[in-house]
Amino acid sequence: xxxxxxxxxxxxxxxxxxxxxxxxxxxxxxxxxxxxxxxxxxxxxxxxxxxxxxxxxxxxxxxxxxxxxxxxxxxxxxxxxxxxxxxxxxxxxxxxxxxxxxxxxxxxxxxxxxxxxxxxxxxxxxxxxxxxxxxxxxxxxxx
Amino acid sequence: xxxxxxxxxxxxxxxxxxxxxxxxxxxxxxxxxxxxxxxxxxxxxxxxxxxxxxxxxxxxxxxxxxxxxxxxxxxxxxxxxxxxxxxxxxxxxxxxxxxxxxxxxxxxxxxxxxxxxxxxxxxxxxxxxxxxxxxxxxxxxxxxxxxxxxxxxxxxxxxxxxxxxxxxxxxxxxxxxxxxxxxxxxxxxxxxxxxxxxxxxxxxxxxxxxxxxxxxxxxxxxxxxxxxxxxxxxxxxxxxxxxxxxxxxxxxxxxxxxxxxxxxxxxxxxxxxxxxxxxxxxxxxxxxxxxxxxxxxxxxxxxxxxxxxxxxxxxxxxxxxxxxxxxxxxxxxxxxxxxxxxxxxxxxxxxxxxxxxxxxxxxxxxxxxxxxxxxxxxxxxxxxxxxxxxxxxxxxxxxxxxxxxxxxxxxxxxxxxxxxxxxxxxxxxxxxxxxxxx
Numbered sequence: 001x002x003x004x005x006x007x008x009x010x011x012x013x014x015x016x017x018x019x020x021x022x023x024x025x026x027x028x029x030x031x032x033x034x035x036x037x038x039x040x041x042x043x044x045x046x047x048x049x050x051x052x053x054x055x056x057x058x059x060x061x062x063x064x065x066x067x068x069x070x071x072x073x074x075x076x077x078x079x080x081x082x083x084x085x086x087x088x089x090x091x092x093x094x095x096x097x098x099x100x101x102x103x104x105x106x107x108x109x110x111x112x113x114x115x116x117x118x119x120x121x122x123x124x125x126x127x128x129x130x131x132x133x134x135x136x137x138x139x140x141x142x143x
Numbered sequence: 144x145x146x147x148x149x150x151x152x153x154x155x156x157x158x159x160x161x162x163x164x165x166x167x168x169x170x171x172x173x174x175x176x177x178x179x180x181x182x183x184x185x186x187x188x189x190x191x192x193x194x195x196x197x198x199x200x201x202x203x204x205x206x207x208x209x210x211x212x213x214x215x216x217x218x219x220x221x222x223x224x225x226x227x228x229x230x231x232x233x234x235x236x237x238x239x240x241x242x243x244x245x246x247x248x249x250x251x252x253x254x255x256x257x258x259x260x261x262x263x264x265x266x267x268x269x270x271x272x273x274x275x276x277x278x279x280x281x282x283x284x285x286x287x288x289x290x291x292x293x294x295x296x297x298x299x300x301x302x303x304x305x306x307x308x309x310x311x312x313x314x315x316x317x318x319x320x321x322x323x324x325x326x327x328x329x330x331x332x333x334x335x336x337x338x339x340x341x342x343x344x345x346x347x348x349x350x351x352x353x354x355x356x357x358x359x360x361x362x363x364x365x366x367x368x369x370x371x372x373x374x375x376x377x378x379x380x381x382x383x384x385x386x387x388x389x390x391x392x393x394x395x396x397x398x399x400x401x402x403x404x405x406x407x408x409x410x411x412x413x414x415x416x417x418x419x420x421x422x423x424x425x426x427x428x429x430x431x432x433x434x435x436x437x438x439x440x441x442x443x444x445x446x447x448x449x450x451x452x453x454x455x456x457x458x459x460x461x462x463x464x465x466x467x468x469x470x471x472x473x474x475x476x477x478x479x480x481x482x483x484x485x486x487x488x489x490x491x492x493x494x495x496x497x498x499x500x501x502x503x504x505x506x507x508x509x510x511x512x513x514x515x516x517x518x519x520x521x522x523x524x525x526x527x528x529x530x531x532x533x534x535x536x537x538x539x540x541x542x543x544x545x546x547x548x549x550x551x552x553x554x555x556x557x558x559x560x561x562x563x564x565x566x567x568x569x570x571x572x573x574x575x576x577x578x579x580x581x
Contacts, residue, residue, distance in 0.1 A: 031231075035221065042576070050581075061572050073565045081168040097189065097190060104194070
């Protein structure tokens with residue numbers, strides 16, 4: 001797989017005697033800025049359509065994770081083994097999650113009418129409320 | 144690093160000509176092992192966070208608790224994110240100093256990392272306490288969370304109210320003469336009001352109504368009075384309307400009852416006058432007379448007296464019934480106004496905002512309805528708990544490094560522990576928006 005020259009490549013990539021602290025501080029500042037960005041998104045007009053806000057926040061989180069993985073965890077300078085050890089694990093994790101979707105993600109599809117009555121937002125409930133409003137006396141009377 | 148590989152290469156007996164030993168993955172065994180461990184961790188946390196996302200977005204629409212309703216403070220999460228980011232930088236610096244062979248500085252950065260890790264756990268502990276103190280636990284019997292305003296919830300509130308009244312009356316009687324006496328008596332009065340005006344009233348409404356929607360709404364109104372924070376705008380409108388309608392109806396019913404009561408009292412008075420009259424008449428008749436006409440009159444008078452007595456007794460029963468009914472209704476109106484701070488004048492969204500909840504106002508721990516609250520509590524404590532456990536393990540490993548001299552030779556070790564620590568940071572990077580901002 002790897003040739004003998006890899007070892008020398010790795011030694012070069014170590015940057016052993018270069019002061020990388022300013023570089024890492026830059027990464028840290030970028031991470032802080034991104035944290036503030038996701039905080040800002042959560043309180044901005046993007047959350048009026050929550051799916052947009054969520055997608056934006058996840059994008060920011062992914063960017064932050066990439067910064068940490070690539071530079072703090074040095075994967076930027078590592079060789080191709082990094083893919084072998086990270087990607088299959090991630091794919092398997094995602095598959096496991098997708099397997100939950102039919103049963104857990106769609107669990108409300110088989111909810112009983114009793115559960116729907118108590119649901120905070122539901123089409124059935126809206127019509128029920130209208131009915132209650134039109135006949136408040138006969139409905140609301142405890143006698 | 145390259146030296147190790149060369150040693151391995153030269154140390155391998157070259158029995159087969161032309162083939163040399165080569166490491167399949169050109170990194171140290173420790174780092175390889177750590178990365179293999181991290182890839183299992185990737186699977187673990189991807190599945191855990193993914194399951195949370197599936198549960199959260201698969202919950203009934205609009206039911207997932209808002210951060211406020213479960214006492215999640217956004218800025219605390221943001222501060223914790225910052226703390227972990229700082230710790231990531233300090234561990235990177237520790238590694239840099241170890242590689243540059245300046246162990247003393249490396250040690251300082253290591254201590255800084257440990258400090259940030261402890262600060263993270265400290266803030267986490269404060270956050271956990273704010274959940275526990277409000278009865279948000281991952282499971283019963285301590286959890287006060289109910290998903291739906293149903294009969295199970297109602298009986299939960301009833302049982303807790305009865306228990307409080309029983310305990311409270313014991314405290315009041317045992318601690319007579321102490322300065323807190325009046326406060327305890329006041330509390331006891333509030334609890335009685337809660338028991339009759341809210342719990343028993345709801346029980347009766349549910350018992351008398353055949354409409355499941357009506358039953359749910361009346362229990363929902365009770366839940367709103369106890370803990371209003373978990374209800375969204377749409378629900379608030381519906382609950383306010385329900386309570387407003389009921390209170391308007393109660394006021395009308397009260398006027399009716401008062402009229403009926405005064406009529407009934409007047410009726411009873413006239414019946415009582417009638418009764419006295421009849422008794423006088425009976426006395427006037429000579430009971431010892433042997434005259435047949437007198438005997439017949441006596442018999443008739445006795446019959447009339449017995450009839451009037453029956454009427455009087457029925458009128459008394461009716462009056463008692465009406466009085467009980469009126470008192471119950473007055474109790475209800477007073478309880479809703481006093482306990483839930485609900486006034487008919489504050490019709491509209493103000494009513495919702497005026498109500499801070501019985502639990503909050505009186506420091507009670509009555510069961511609360513938080514839709515999807517149990518799923519929320521389970522996932523919250525599971526995710527943050529596993530993450531916190533990783534932070535704790537990281538701190539312990541860092542503490543193990545403290546006695547060592549962190550020079551160039553220890554560079555690999557510091558790097559490996561740092562890799563683990565950065566991974567823990569990445570997990571938090573995803574948990575922060577998912578738990579605090581979504």
